Amino acid sequence: MNLPFQPPLEPMLAKLARAIPEGDGWLYEPKWDGFRCIVFRDGDRLELISRKLRPLGRYFPELMTPLVAALPDRCVVDGEIVVADTSGSGLDFDALLQRIHPAESRINRLAAETPAAYVAFDLLALGDRSLLDEPMAVRRAALLEAVAANDVVHVTPATTERATAEDWFHRFEGAGLDGVVAKPLTGTYQPGKRVLAKIKHQRTADCAVAGYRIHKDGQGVGSLLLGLFDADGDMHSVGVAASFSVARRAELLAELEPRTHDALDGHPWRTWAEPDGDTAGAATSGGSRWNAGKDLSFVPIRMGLVAEVSFGQLEGRRFRHGVGFLRWRPDRTPESCTYDQLDVAEPVSFDDFVTG
Numbered sequence: 623m624n625l626p627f628q629p630p631l632e633p634m635l636a637k638l639a640r641a642i643p644e645g646d647g648w649l650y651e652p653k654w655d656g657f658r659c660i661v662f663r664d665g666d667r668l669e670l671i672s673r674k675l676r677p678l679g680r681y682f683p684e685l686m687t688p689l690v691a692a693l694p695d696r697c698v699v700d701g702e703i704v705v706a707d708t709s710g711s712g713l714d715f716d717a718l719l720q721r722i723h724p725a726e727s728r729i730n731r732l733a734a735e736t737p738a739a740y741v742a743f744d745l746l747a748l749g750d751r752s753l754l755d756e757p758m759a760v761r762r763a764a765l766l767e768a769v770a771a772n773d774v775v776h777v778t779p780a781t782t783e784r785a786t787a788e789d790w791f792h793r794f795e796g797a798g799l800d801g802v803v804a805k806p807l808t809g810t811y812q813p814g815k816r817v818l819a820k821i822k823h824q825r826t827a828d829c830a831v832a833g834y835r836i837h838k839d840g841q842g843v844g845s846l847l848l849g850l851f852d853a854d855g856d857m858h859s860v861g862v863a864a865s866f867s868v869a870r871r872a873e874l875l876a877e878l879e880p881r882t883h884d885a886l887d888g889h890p891w892r893t894w895a896e897p898d899g900d901t902a903g904a905a906t907s908g909g910s911r912w913n914a915g916k917d918l919s920f921v922p923i924r925m926g927l928v929a930e931v932s933f934g935q936l937e938g939r940r941f942r943h944g945v946g947f948l949r950w951r952p953d954r955t956p957e958s959c960t961y962d963q964l965d966v967a968e969p970v971s972f973d974d975f976v977t978g
Contacts, residue, residue: 623664625696626752630675633658633700634744634811636803636818642787643804643819649758650787651780653800653820654741655713655935655942656704661740663693670703678703681721684733685740688774697768700744700811701778705736706972713799713972715937741976742769743778746811759807776976782807794970795823800934823934826948827964830857830956831927832891833920834878842871843878846929846947847920849890850939851960857890861941863931881923889922928954936964 623629642650658673668686670678679686682703693699705721707714717736723729745765746753753761762780769777781787791802801822809817829848837844845862852858866874886892928951935942939961 623662623667623669625662625664625698626747626750627698627754629660629662629669630671631660631698631746632675632814633660633673634813634818635816636820637816639804639819639821642784642791642802642821644784646782647807648784649762649780649782649805649807650784650790651743651778651803651805652790652794653803653822654702654704654743654778655715655800656702656718656741659701659703659740660746661689661693661697661699661701661742663689663698664696666690680726681723681729682733682738683730684737685774688772689740692770692772692775694748694768696747696749697745698747699742699765699769700746701740701742703738703740704972705738708736710971710973712970715942737774739774739776739972739976741776741778743780744811745769754811754813757808757810758805761811779976791821791823795935822944824932825934825964826930826932828928828930828951828954828959829860829863830925830959831923831929832857832859832889832925833885833922834874835862835920837871842866842868843874844871846874848929848931848941848945849956849959850964851957853960853962855957857956858939859891860936860939861933861943861945863929863945863947865946878921878923881927882921883924885922885924887924889925891922925956928952928956928959 657678659678660671662669662671668679668689670682670685672678685703703718705714705718706712714736717732718738721729721732721738742765745761745768748764748768753764765777769775771777787802801820804819804821806817829850832847832849834843834847835845836842843866845864847862848860849857850860930948930951932946932948933941934944
């Protein structure tokens with residue numbers, strides 16, 4: 623490619639902040655919840671590179687023609703690939719995950735059924751000129767001038783007004799957005815560095831603990847399986863709490879060992895947990911959405927434990943990601959852990975928020 627710099631390029635990153643920063647020196651944007659993607663275009667050659675520096679183009683063929691139509695002939699653009707929910711209620715991260723698949727026929731089918739969109743939020747090079755050392759304010763102005771948005775390619779909304787950012791933070795949650803990103807207006811683009819601020823939604827919930835999985839290193843508890851009860855009294859998997867320290871993983875294994883005896887007596891997921899159980903049900907009851915080949919087995923424990931956990935978003939009937947264990951709740955029973963404790967934002971369609 624005949625560009626000021628060649629792919630791959632590490633994207634600039636953000637570190638977590640507790641509140642939206644104040645002052646006149648910030649540009650605020652919605653925090654998109656998709657696949658980070660830097661697009662390199664040099665004439666007819668187009669490369670889509672992920673945050674982990676892997677090619678993404680083959681998984682999103684429907685983006686190629688719209689990107690060529692929207693972008694300058696030679697440029698590098700930073701942004702996010704997202705999929706809008708077919709029901710009109712914001713973003714569908716599960717549908718996005720389904721696109722990472724080896725079968726071209728499956729990818730093409732999903733490209734037609736759940737087409738992706740690209741949201742641009744930074745311009746890193748234009749023609750022979752690198753913009754990495756230009757301030758954010760200059761790059762934003764150049765992005766708005768360079769990108770001819772269409773039905774598939776969008777430029778993210780942005781504002782310098784903190785009040786508007788606060789409104790987006792609360793209103794756009796119903797669209798599946800992850801919060802707000804704050805960028806210094808005078809800041810340059812620093813690949814791989816956490817120089818931005820991200821402000822994410824954080825809530826807590828009390829969940830029944832149905833079992834655990836051993837950590838991938840084979841030592842201690844890697845994650846706790848969490849459940850919530852619906853109005854009919856059925857317990858559904860809502861995800862896992864993980865990210866325990868090495869010492870805590872060993873402690874949890876010792877704490878939970880007594881509860882592994884006679885664990886399946888009256889267990890809500892007994893059918894799934896038994897060796898000859900319904901393994902197909904694992905995908906809906908408590909399996910991994912992130913890796914179709916992941917071992918779905920778990921160690922069931924006798925029901926009775928309740929954990930308070932922190933989470934950011936609820937997508938469908940499951941926590942999205944970033945679930946953290948806070949403490950045990952001996953004052954609660956598993957049956958009292960129901961969906962109605964959750965504060966769920968009102969749905970917002972993709973078209974309503976893509977323009978701010």
